[in-house]
Amino acid sequence: MRGLVALAGLSLGVSIAAAAPLAVAQEFPSRPITLIHGFAAGGTADAISRILAQPMGEILKQPIVVEQRPGAGGNNASRAVATAAPDGYTIGLPTGGHAVSAGLYKSLPFHPVDSFEMVSTIVYYAFAVAAKPDFPANDMKGLIAYAKANPGKLDYGSAGVGSTHHLTGELLASVAGIQWNHVPYRGEAAAFTGLLSGDLPIIIATAVTVAPQLKAGKLKALAVSSPTRFRDMPNVPTIAESALPGFDVRTWAGIFAPKGTPAPVVAKLNAAIQQSIARPEVKARLEEVVGGEVQGSTPEAMKKMVASEAARWTDVIKKANIPQQE
Numbered sequence: 001m002r003g004l005v006a007l008a009g010l011s012l013g014v015s016i017a018a019a020a021p022l023a024v025a026q027e028f029p030s031r032p033i034t035l036i037h038g039f040a041a042g043g044t045a046d047a048i049s050r051i052l053a054q055p056m057g058e059i060l061k062q063p064i065v066v067e068q069r070p071g072a073g074g075n076n077a078s079r080a081v082a083t084a085a086p087d088g089y090t091i092g093l094p095t096g097g098h099a100v101s102a103g104l105y106k107s108l109p110f111h112p113v114d115s116f117e118m119v120s121t122i123v124y125y126a127f128a129v130a131a132k133p134d135f136p137a138n139d140m141k142g143l144i145a146y147a148k149a150n151p152g153k154l155d156y157g158s159a160g161v162g163s164t165h166h167l168t169g170e171l172l173a174s175v176a177g178i179q180w181n182h183v184p185y186r187g188e189a190a191a192f193t194g195l196l197s198g199d200l201p202i203i204i205a206t207a208v209t210v211a212p213q214l215k216a217g218k219l220k221a222l223a224v225s226s227p228t229r230f231r232d233m234p235n236v237p238t239i240a241e242s243a244l245p246g247f248d249v250r251t252w253a254g255i256f257a258p259k260g261t262p263a264p265v266v267a268k269l270n271a272a273i274q275q276s277i278a279r280p281e282v283k284a285r286l287e288e289v290v291g292g293e294v295q296g297s298t299p300e301a302m303k304k305m306v307a308s309e310a311a312r313w314t315d316v317i318k319k320a321n322i323p324q325q326e
Helices: 002-027 044-060 072-082 096-104 140-149 164-176 188-196 207-215 263-277 280-290 299-319
Strands: 033-037 064-068 090-092 116-131 155-158 181-184 202-206 220-224 250-258
Touching (some): 044 250, 072 090, 096 164, 116 140, 116 164, 116 263, 140 220, 155 188, 164 202, 164 299, 188 202, 202 207, 250 263, 250 299
16 A cells, blocks of 8 residues: 555656646746847847847747847857856847857857757858959959969958957868968957958958948958858859859857756747747848848757857867967
């Protein structure tokens, strides 16, 4: 009899434990959710966060509060998410630089993949190789030929050491077999100033920021880094089609939560994201901000993508002998 009672108790305990995550998901969310990103107010990450927060809040019936934690290339925000309670009430918006951090920093207070529950990707967007108007080359083949004829004499600017812009340039050099010099600036706007003032001949910048300068005749765009052409610069070929088949570099943004967040909660957040980005007005606003493609995913697909990107950029950093940051 005692054995039957013990067995019944054990069975009840197992049933309660199994039901607990479901109960959490059914109750979630019962209060506001904080969405943290690692960049300044008014920037691209901030805009993506705010565009997404409104429809997600409507779907989940709780406000999504956007919070900036700028600094360390987004790592301050990632650390805040990694150390938050794993209950779904603190989520983060990582960007392409999150995967770069795996190889760029000597040590991190989190693991770029294993310290998080990935929820979904949101957008992918491309870079462009832009040149001053009087640069001798008009396309990527011409740039590569010029660089090979002048090894170590060609400079290119980026948003800073270890930025995805910078690493795109290093990957391009490796694949094309050229030697050029990286000139880091404090952000993309400063790199544009350097190009437009004639301080350097080439920059690598997001395609959406290059497009208006191209339209104004202030620079020429040689190619974009995505596998397809950028809709706002339809006459500018991709690097892959014009010079280096298979070349594909895009930055991205997504949503993650702290490691240990219950799977039903992650699923509920994922569903809210998919419903949000399926709204035509939300999709249009996101694409306008980044000049890219809105693309959601499963948590598993996002985890695989971030792990692949981390491995890719770690390899680029090592091959380019880029010093690791403290």
